[in-house]
Amino acid sequence: MPTHRQAGDTRARIVAATERAIREYGIAGATTKRIAQLAGCSEALLYKHFDGKESLVLAVILEHAPVLAPALKRLGDSAGTGDLAANLTEFAVAAVEFYTNSIPTAAGVMTEPALMAGFREMLAANNLGPHMPIRALGAILWGEQQAGRVRPGADCDALAVLLMGACYQRAHLSAFVDLPDTNEAFADTVVRTLLT
Amino acid sequence: MPTHRQAGDTRARIVAATERAIREYGIAGATTKRIAQLAGCSEALLYKHFDGKESLVLAVILEHAPVLAPALKRLGDSAGTGDLAANLTEFAVAAVEFYTNSIPTAAGVMTEPALMAGFREMLAANNLGPHMPIRALGAILWGEQQAGRVRPGADCDALAVLLMGACYQRAHLSAFVDLPDTNEAFADTVVRTLLT
Structure with a gap:
């Protein structure tokens, strides 16, 4: 046995x-x-x-699959310390890499309608899904706002949706075309635009 | 013949x-x-x-494929007139629909390494690619900024990257999970967060 x-x-x-x-x-x-x-x-x-x-x-x-959890944990652990823009830029670079590595599996499921049907059920039953890390980032940003490090009144869930969306699309764009800037320059630009 | x-x-x-x-x-x-x-x-x-x-x-x-061009043209034509947040919200809803409809083709190409290699060459040779509509949106936003309708100093290319990224990811997330809000509510929230 x-x-x-x-x-x-x-x-x-x-x-x-x-x-x-x-x-x-x-x-x-x-x-x-x-x-x-x-x-x-x-x-x-x-x-x-x-x-x-x-x-x-x-x-x-x-x-x-390469997981985003360590980068999220690092960001959460550094809440209230260091430069928020720098912390978020480091996280955004990790998010682009995470999404790049997940393309074969994620895009694969999206092109298989039969597989996707069962997969949707399984995610819903287990309260899982690709929206969860976005929510986790939102929760961290609400905390940073309470600590006075994100502008008052900003919708931190929307900031998370915007940042993760930009990282996700960048990973996919890179599959089709050579983008002129580095992931680091990209992350720095979008983070500063979001935080201003 | x-x-x-x-x-x-x-x-x-x-x-x-x-x-x-x-x-x-x-x-x-x-x-x-x-x-x-x-x-x-x-x-x-x-x-x-x-x-x-x-x-x-x-x-x-x-x-x-259902094209984004009409929505971009509508946004460009309405530059300087009406409420910018409302115009952009309408555009963002169209972008989510466009990206939703393009999933079978776009995700399909991403899962076929052999096809992607030739496809990348073809896009580069013809100066095409999924980054082009993002640049077009950026150009419209720079114009709106010159007209005083986007906050001075904001990087309008980054605003375009953030908005299109959020729309793109939302389309893909919806393939995996039932999202709680409507596309209209989503678009309104992210546009207002970006413009504030």
Whole structure:
């Protein structure tokens, strides 16, 4: 019988194989058959750990995709200290990188209507979704406003929506065209415009 | 011999078939064989009009996708007149709808590395790309600033990047989760935050 450790290893191997399959073959080409092959296990074993492609994709996003959480935590931890514009600029650069790395999975799900239907249900049931980090940023900015570091009266949720939106679109634009400025220059400009 | 008119009809039919194939089968499933079938023509005839999938996708984006140009023109035409916040709110709602409708094609291209490579070259060679409408919005806002309707000193290109980014991300977020507010309420909030 496999030990607990071995079962965990298999699961992690399947998640890693899913991420690789999406990146290399696109979401449509990332079949459970191909994922099982890449993970070096049978499809039957794959289905012992995951009930389908939606679960596999969700696992990639939750466990394997480069996560924004550390950058959010750093921003939250530095609340009230240092230069807010500098802190937010550093965060915005991390957000562009996060969104860039999540393109294969996120864009993949968006192009697969059948997968998206199950995926929407799964996100709603677990109170998850790509809107959550935007809310988290908003909460941090409301705190900064209470500390007098964001102009009084500004809608901090709207500031978060604007900043994250600009970072998200920049990541996607870079897939299509060479943008003239660096991510750092971009982040500095949009943060200063938002905070003024 | 086909008349000029008939050749134009065939081309338009192929572009419409490409758009439909991407929407229904995803970009990977939108093969030239399937597109030719949907257009009711041979693959040989398809290749008389288009030299490959990159050209087909570009044609869909340029000619067939719901375009933002009318909303940009309306905004430009109303420069200096009416309430700027109201004009921009109406534009932002149109931008969210535009980005929503372009998801199958745009996300599709992003998930196909081979297609994207040729597509990037084609955009660069023709000075096209998804960054162009953002620049156009920036130009309109600089004009509004000269007319005293945007706060002095604000970086109007950055305002455009922030507004379009928020609209773009909102369109994509809606694919994953049910957002609580309407597009109109969203647009009103972000525009007022940007203009204050």
